[in-house]
Amino acid sequence: MSDLIVNGQRYALDAQVGRSLASVLREDIGLIGTKIACNEGHCGACTVLLDGVPTLSCITLVHTVGEREVTTIEGLRDHPLVESFVRADALQCGFCTPGQIVSASALVEANPHPSREEVRHAMAGNICRCGAYPKIEEAVLTWQD
Amino acid sequence: MARLIRTEKEVEGNYTEQWIVVDEDPVAQWPSGPLEIVGRPLARVDGAERARGEAVYTADLQLPGMLHVAVLRSPHAHARVTQLDLARASEAPGVRAVLTPDDLDVLTREPGYPGAAIAAVAADTYDLAAEALELADIEWEVLQPLLDPDEAVQQGSLIDEPERYDRGNVEQGFAEADVVVETEYRTQTVLHNSMETHQSVCQWEGDLLNVYTSTQYIWGVRAETAAKLGLPEDKVRVVCHYMGGGFGAKNHPGEYTFIAAELAKRTGRPVRCALTRREENLTTGNRHATIQRLKVGAKADGTLTALVGDFVMAVGWRGFKSWTAGPMKMLYHCPNVSTVEYGAKVNTGPNAAFRAPGFVEGTFGLECLLDELAAKLEIDPLELRRRNHSDSDLVDDRPYSSKNLIECYRRAEPHWEKRDEVRARSNGPWKHGIGMASQIWFGAGGPPSYAWVRVGSDGRALVVTAMQDIGTGTKTAMAQIAAEELGLPVDRVQVSIGDSARGPYAAISAGSSTTPSMGPAVRAAAHDAARQIIEIAAQRYHKEERVLSLKGGNVVSADGGSWPIEEVTGLLDDAQILGKGARGPNPTGMRVLTFGVQVAEVAVDVETGEVRVDKIVAVHDVGRVINPLGASSQVEGGVIQGLGHTFSEDRLLDPNTGAVLNQTLDAYKMPTIADVPEIVTDLIDVPDEHLTNLGSKGLGEPPIIPTSAAVANAIRDATGADVRSLPISREEMLRALAEAKEKEKTREAPTAV
Known part of the structure; x- marks a missing residue:
């Protein structure tokens, strides 16, 4: 049996072959901040980091994760982006928001002062049906304020 | 005092006359303009828990022993089930119960659209339920759609x-x-695609049914579910603390609720019926296509x-x-x-x-x-x-309660006047232009709606009402209204919503009605509580009630003296101040409507048919604005959905079979952050003096209304081409450009001869 490392904690991985990382995070570990909105890798709501790389957890088989460190929104709760999203009103219904913040965290980690175009490029895989996009852009641009 | 009146109730333009009991609403409107808290920007009060992934949506709920449902749906647009046998499915691993059309009337043997529900299986996991459905023995007579x-x-x-x-x-x-x-215009079928799909978790507690559901109308789900199941309404408890978007598609319980309730009854276990994204795009509703011959x-x-x-x-x-x-x-x-x-x-x-x-x-x-x-x-x-x-409503021959459309036009004018400047930017194949369109819509809200306000000895207030916040920020607006009335800092006011067993009746979150329905009720309840605080303070400090008011966390006397509110409420010990409030009636004999105008700035590549929107200016008149920050988000969201409707969203059907060809989010194109132009929001923010103690109308819907037309008109301004069909695809754009060229030729022809 292998392990799954999530937000710095090691969990014994006891899941059927074929299950997605998203379903194990949500159902087995109880980390419900990772949302499933399409369950086929099209919307970005399930985004987590694997060794810092934004990854769609709903189409990632849990047994392929291996020793890579999984970071979910629960591991990013103290990230300044959370505060900047709230301050900028960068969320409405909030269902896509954890995925948005996880994607943004990878962007600002690699590029602490992204341009508007860089934000739009990096965040284009995260759909927000409420259309909070102008405020999401602002939140990412002002994340250090 | 409660009185019985005959009043009009309006939801999205549907007027019904009904008897209602209303409490007198003697509270006068606040003066126009920003107050201490109301009318000033406030980050949403439940933003942090949503952003941190702590908010528990229906999709996140895990109850002990919960079963999961997979639904057998028709692959055909029109068919008859000639044979249905679930014997093998019901014996599959993990299956606990099955339902056929004989068990539940929302299941059918005569599907009239692709995705119609035929049968359902509850199993220990969703995958087991879906696998069991593969074992259903079913035969179809396929009919011509x-x-x-x-x-x-x-x-x-x-x-x-x-x-x-x-x-x-x-x-x-x-x-x-x-x-x-x-002329003839056409619009396409558009899918809602809320991020959280339609779903309910049903759990029986004795003869009480708990329905945890993603809904825009807790009380509607309660009434419809009770009616369907033949239960007294109080035997159905509906819970929705957080929900992931609705846009109109979640106003009713839906077949998934009834399926979950029946399977929960049969198994004695909690049951989740959650739609997949593909089911969502087959069965949960859409904006229907139109053909308009005008x-x-x-x-x-x-x-x-x-x-x-x-x-x-x-x-x-x-x-x-x-x-x-x-x-x-x-x-x-x-x-x-x-x-x-x-x-x-x-x-x-x-x-x-x-x-x-x-x-x-x-x-x-x-x-x-x-x-x-x-x-x-x-x-x-x-x-x-x-x-x-129009200075008055010609449909019902009534005056408007308020109308500031001329002021909207005036504020749009500086943008509109840039037309020559914008056209002059045209360069090579890229032609620039500006267009506009007006907006009219409902948004009065109405009674009944109620709220309670509880103030404890610590001087903190709790607003209780069983409404839902579907992402519009109404919970935040209610906190602002109560805080303003109680003279408390907004961080000393909490709002408890989302549970039909824990609070009074609240309006539907549809028809731009939540704030105009709930806001006045919350203010009335807070006013009732404030009055009681003042009564106590008057006795404690030997003042006349009329000289006392609540402001900045203090009881303030007009003739000098100021005491922290918690000093007064501190006298209560375990006693509490309980205020209650009801939404008063709408003004009789008047038409309460919202108005606005949008100006679009576009560029069109006349060689490729590519259209780029550079800017949308949205000017709307919705009465008093409670939270300018949340309001601007609502406007931006409406415009962005409108742009999806204008350019990319289109449910496609196989013309022979009626099968839906784009059920997934990669095939059905919604706007992303990269598609968004500059959006300028300008709200008139003048209270409607005839409407409630707030003068606020709804804002959810107005901003999506004029966007497509403003863009199409800007395209005409830029190119002379008449776009007449949505979405404005490259094909439609090139067709319109070719038509315009043809028209130009025939116009030039006589002079050439």
Whole structure:
């Protein structure tokens, strides 16, 4: 049996072959901040980091994760982006928001002062049906304020 | 004192007369403009838990022993089930119960659209349930689907009776006209695609049914579920603390709720019925397609003399005709109007309300028609609209409770006046232009709606009401209203919502009605609590009540003296101050509506048909604005959905089988962050003096209404091409450009000869 490392904690991985990382995070570990909105890798709501790389957890088989460190929104709760999203009103219904913040965290980690175009490029895989996009852009641009 | 009155209730333009009991609402409106808290920007009070992933949505709920449902759905648009045997499925691993059409009337043997529910399986996991469905023995007689709405109308396949409206005499109106324009416009089927799919978790506790559901209307789900199950309404408890978007598609319980309730009853376990994204896009509703055959007559000075509209709507197998003729009837001062609306019953998924249903579609038609008329008359399109402004409502012959559309036009003017400057930016194949469109819509809200306010000895307040916040920020607006009235900092006010067993009746979050319905009730409840605090303070400090008020966390006396509110409430010990409030009636004999205008700035590549929107200016009149920050988010969201509707969103059908070809989010194209232009929000923010103790109207729907038309009119300004069909795909753009070129040629031809 292998392990799954999530937000710095090691969990014994006891899941059927074929299950997605998203379903194990949500159902087995109880980390419900990772949302499933399409369950086929099209919307970005399930985004987590694997060794810092934004990854769609709903189409990632849990047994392929291996020793890579999984970071979910629960591991990013103290990230300044959370505060900047709230301050900028960068969320409405909030269902896509954890995925948005996880994607943004990878962007600002690699590029602490992204341009508007860089934000739009990096965040284009995260759909927000409420259309909070102008405020999401602002939140990412002002994340250090 | 409670009194019984006869009043009008309006939801999205549907008026019904009803008896209601209302408490007197003696609270006077606040003065116009920003107050201490109301009218000032506030980050949403539940933002942090949503952003941190702590908020528990229906999709996140895990109850002990919970089973999961997979639903067998028709792959055919029109068919008959000739054989259905679930024996093998019911013996599959992990299966606990199955349902067939014999067990539940929301399941059918005669599906009329692809995705219609036939049978359901509850199992230990969703995967086991889905695998069991593979073992269903089912045979179909596939029938020819009827898909073309015009053909359906010709055949008499209608959802209900056609709706006709006539005012004045259109023949006479056209006889008086100097110019007549006649055109056909089409709009497509648009899918809601809330991020959280439709779902319910049902759990029986004795004879009480707990329904945890993603809904826009807790009390509607309670009433409809109780009726369906033959239960007293208090035996159905509906819970929705957080929900992931609705846009009109979640106003009712839906078949998934009834399936979950029945399977929970049969198994004695909690049952989740959650739709997949693909099911979502087959069965949960849509903005139905329309065909609009319109004709306008006007005098040379632009005065409208006649408007005629023939509207065909592809409603689907069930559903309702959206109010597509609404803008034509209501927007302008035209004495002669004649409309007819047909609801075609076709073999496609049922429609549902979708953010300003009918008005988005009807405004596209009417406002493009107006611009085609303006071009023919060589009148400035904004001036044409001013000349036909209506000072009173001609449909019901009533005064408006308030209308600031002229002020909206005035504020749009600086953007509109840049037309020459913007056109001059045209460079090579890229042509630039500016267009506009007006907006009219409902948004009064109405009674009944109630709230309670509880103040403890620590001087903190809790607002309790069983409403839902579907992402519009109403919870935040309610906190601001209560804090303002109680003179408390907003961080000393909490708002408890989302549970029919823990709070009084609250309005539906549809029809732009939550804030105008709930806000006055919350203010009345806070006022009731504030009055009691003042009564206690008057006795404690030997003052007359009339000189005392609550402000900045203090009881303040007009003749000097100020005491922290918690000093007064500190006298209570375990006692509490309980305030209650109700939404008063709407003004009698008046039409309460919202208005606005949007200006779009676009660039069109006339060689490739690519269209780029550079800017949308949205000016709307929705009465008093409670939270300018949340309001601007609502406007931006509406405009962005409107842009999706304008350019990329289109449910595609196989023309032979009726199968939906784009059920997934990679195939069905919604706007991303990279598609968003600059959006400028400008709200008039003047209270409606006749409407409630707040003067606030709803804002959810107005901003999506004029976007498509403003963009299409900007395209005409840039290129001379008349776009007449949504979405404005490259094909439609190139068609319109070719048509414009052809028109130009025939116009030039006589002079050439």
